[in-house]
Amino acid sequence: METQVKMTTQEVANKWQSMCQQGQNLECINELYADTIVSKEMPGVPYGEVMSGKENVYNKSKEWLDSVEEFHSGEISEPIVAGNHFTSKMTFDVTFKDRGRQQMEEVAVFEVKDGKIVNEQFFYDMEGMENM
Amino acid sequence: METQVKMTTQEVANKWQSMCQQGQNLECINELYADTIVSKEMPGVPYGEVMSGKENVYNKSKEWLDSVEEFHSGEISEPIVAGNHFTSKMTFDVTFKDRGRQQMEEVAVFEVKDGKIVNEQFFYDMEGMENM
Numbered sequence: 001m002e003t004q005v006k007m008t009t010q011e012v013a014n015k016w017q018s019m020c021q022q023g024q025n026l027e028c029i030n031e032l033y034a035d036t037i038v039s040k041e042m043p044g045v046p047y048g049e050v051m052s053g054k055e056n057v058y059n060k061s062k063e064w065l066d067s068v069e070e071f072h073s074g075e076i077s078e079p080i081v082a083g084n085h086f087t088s089k090m091t092f093d094v095t096f097k098d099r100g101r102q103q104m105e106e107v108a109v110f111e112v113k114d115g116k117i118v119n120e121q122f123f124y125d126m127e128g129m130e131n132m
Numbered sequence: 133m134e135t136q137v138k139m140t141t142q143e144v145a146n147k148w149q150s151m152c153q154q155g156q157n158l159e160c161i162n163e164l165y166a167d168t169i170v171s172k173e174m175p176g177v178p179y180g181e182v183m184s185g186k187e188n189v190y191n192k193s194k195e196w197l198d199s200v201e202e203f204h205s206g207e208i209s210e211p212i213v214a215g216n217h218f219t220s221k222m223t224f225d226v227t228f229k230d231r232g233r234q235q236m237e238e239v240a241v242f243e244v245k246d247g248k249i250v251n252e253q254f255f256y257d258m259e260g261m262e263n264m
Contacts, residue, residue: 077212082221082237083257089214105214107241109255123241125215 006115013079013086016110016117020076020090025065029058034116042126069095084112138247145211145218148242148249152208152222157197161190166248174258201227216244 007015012032019028029037039051039060051057077089087109095101106124110117139147144164151160161169171183171192183189204225211218219241227233238256242249 080209080212080219080221080239082223082239082255084259085239085255085257087212087219087221087239087241087255089212089219091214107212107214107217107219109219109239109241111255123214123217123219123243125217127216 009112012112034118040121069097141244166250172253201229
């Protein structure tokens with residue numbers, strides 16, 4: 001009988017940071033996200049505030065990545081763990097295929113259950129993504 | 133004509149941390165919160181997931197503070213600012229009047245607009261607040 005050891009929230013957080021820093025965003029979803037993942041953006045975003053399900057969240061990330069012409073830089077701050085949640089600041093400097101270069105930064109919060117990410121939520125400025 | 137300089141998100145974050153560390157939680161609401169503040173807890177909490185308005189949020193905090201018999205310790209981590217949001221880890225060790233001693237930790241996220249906190253959201257373990 002296989003006994004799989006579930007990762008702690010700290011271990012998931014470390015692995016998430018490491019994979020994002022290496023640009024393995026899609027692999028990260030495959031490996032660390034629960035099938036029931038719920039992903040929340042800011043209210044009012046054109047592509048929908050709430051998305052559920054691993055395949056949908058994977059496709060959303062893939063679409064975003066595909067819209068990028070060039071990654072100039074990015075930073076993922078050391079995750080801070082509190083109970084079964086962790087938070088991190090994500091910073092990007094990217095040129096999009098259809099809307100030029102943007103500097104973005106956001107707070108990300110993740111909830112971990114049974115060694116998998118079950119909720120993620122992103123917080124950012126809706127008024128001036130370009131002017132941070 | 134009075135020209136009031138609005139605090140930046142970093143300044144609000146620093147002041148929030150400083151006031152919380154000094155136990156000035158209610159003064160903090162009075163001084164830093166917008167009248168339109170929206171406060172979000174975890175889905176399923178008995179006292180309501182969303183609360184709006186400064187007076188209601190003030191009363192919610194006051195009720196919580198009034199329910200505490202003794203504060204043993206608490207920590208407010210250095211706020212991390214991203215755009216017009218900031219995040220911090222809050223840790224408490226308190227004895228409640230009606231349910232004994234609890235260690236709690238949570239991720240808090242705040243949104244700042246025009247120098248005031250307009251949104252706050254707290255993330256914590258709903259399954260085992262006592263066992264962190």
